[in-house]
Amino acid sequence: MNMKTILASAALAMTAATGALAEKTKVGFVYVGPVGDGGWTYEHDQGRKAVVEAFGDKVETMYVENVPEGPDAERVMTDMALKGADLIFTTSFGYMDPTINVAAKFPNVKFEHATGYKQADNVSVYSARFYEGRAVQGHIAGQMTKSNIIGYIGSFPIPEVIRGINSAYIHAKAVNPDVQFKIVWAYTWFDPTKEADAAKVLIEQGADVVLQHTDSTAPQAAAQAAGNVITFGQASDMAAYGPMPRVSSIIDDWAPYYIARTKAVMDGTWTSTSTWDGIGAGMVGIGEISSAVPADIKASAEALRDSLADGSYHAFTGPLNKQDGSVWLAVGETASDYGDGGLAGMNFYLEGIEGDVPN
């Protein structure tokens, strides 16, 4: 009997035992940062709290913070499964392979992996269309910038982040043809020191708008110290930094999804699905646009938000060319989610963005 079967049978025994003893559904959450990051992980934890609130005594949640993306994540997930978790949410892109590996050992435990693309019989994937929010950000940023330089702090060069850069860029370009993007890769989701340094460098190089795809509020603090620089809350509202530098935000709202999936496990109706919702479904929210933004810009940004929400406008609508000038989308064509040139695997910049996507 190899280790895998031992683990699997142990898990079976434990889930059976807990199922018989208690009616409680156990839900585990694996977080990439601390719950106090004020951004990404904070919102996932708000989702967890909403699950507790919705089901009260019928549910028991557990979470582990600051789990590195790698082998350590497998250990944490295995531990949760052995503790009898029925459903485990793994909330960062880098948990993709660990989730698939652990899920194979625990066929009776349901897994939900955020922002990835690998599914299995007991692994669902879910993500939000953050790029819709990025469109609104780009629309505001392009009109607010005076230096025409917009700084962008990237985390890792993965499709989710590249989509955000492209979406923000084309919508900034649409309202301000002179706009230029400066992109710095921090190679971390959460490291206030690196994020602060990156924001400072961008500001020193003339950026008066700093967009971030990292999770801490450090870039907001750097912009506040610099003075005339605006930022957007990332993943969470980051309202503490409003009305300046934070003029708006992208808010991830995971609560309805987490509640629905927990309910599905309780009812026994859970199946492996792929969910990708945007502003319309409420998974992506646009935070209050602050008083620092002139009324007309605010109004047009809200109109853009509403057109994205009701589906009358797609954030990636042709004509759009790739960075090398080749045609990506013809006039009026909208981007597909999957397949060649689809949004899910986007690994190229659009025309006008300088620099290369790092490998």
Next chain:
Amino acid sequence: MDLSSISPTLLVASLMVAATPILLASIGELVVEKSGVLNLGVEGMMIIGAIAGFAAAVGTGSPIIGFLCAALGGAALSLVFALLTQFFLSNQVATGLALTLFGLGLSALMGQSYIGIKPPASAKLGLPIISDIPILGPVLFSHDITVYVALALVAGVWWFLKYTRGGLILRAVGESHDAAHALGYKVVKVRIMAIMFGGACAGLGGAALSLVRVPQWTEGMTAGAGWIALAIVVFASWKPARVLLGAYLFGGVAVLQLNLQAAGVSIPVEYLSMSPYLITIIVLVVMSAHRNKAALNAPAALGRAFHASR
């Protein structure tokens, strides 16, 4: 690629800020090593300083009190090291490593409720006219006070070691503790004071990180800065002025790689990130090639335990 967007003035100004935490930590460690003690716990003392300073500044609303508590916190942790190595004669390398691990763990525990909180802003040197001088203004006269404290400490340590009797005694203890003991100097007392000075400096360096450079608290936020500080002391061959050079070099590379990225230069950033360490290795190799240079200028009694009975 557009290198013209990198302003040399701002680059120098920001590298001074970026280098301040490691400069503070390494000038402290230089004094410790000059007294013949190798304390590898710099990282641990820095991070304790970072959280102690942060907590105190948030609690009292005063960054100055924060910095004081950071120095006290670092010094308090270094006392543990002093007790173990000077009285119980434990191995300095092992004790120092343990101190780092202990500091990282303890700080994470202390910092549980401080994640995501904004600290009070610390004062900048806002001299009305001088700060506005075109190039010198941003480079020299518009920093946070910690930058000047660090520079003053470097100058002070240089002067102390070179021109004062106290400095001579400290060096004597570091070169030959037996001879210093025979002359009637209190070797253990001198070393404990040096260790505490090093701890206080490392604590200040940590607070410069959590209160000025970032400013925020996160677990493990020093991210190896303490080890870089140790490398700088060796790189500087135990000379205060070269510690300044080393710290600015390390800080400069960190800032430069982000600047180059933002300017669109396509050199893999990994090369720049590893370059300071490469330089350290090269310097060590070059220096150790000259055997007559008194073994790298290192204090002769570095890392050796002292007991008065010998």
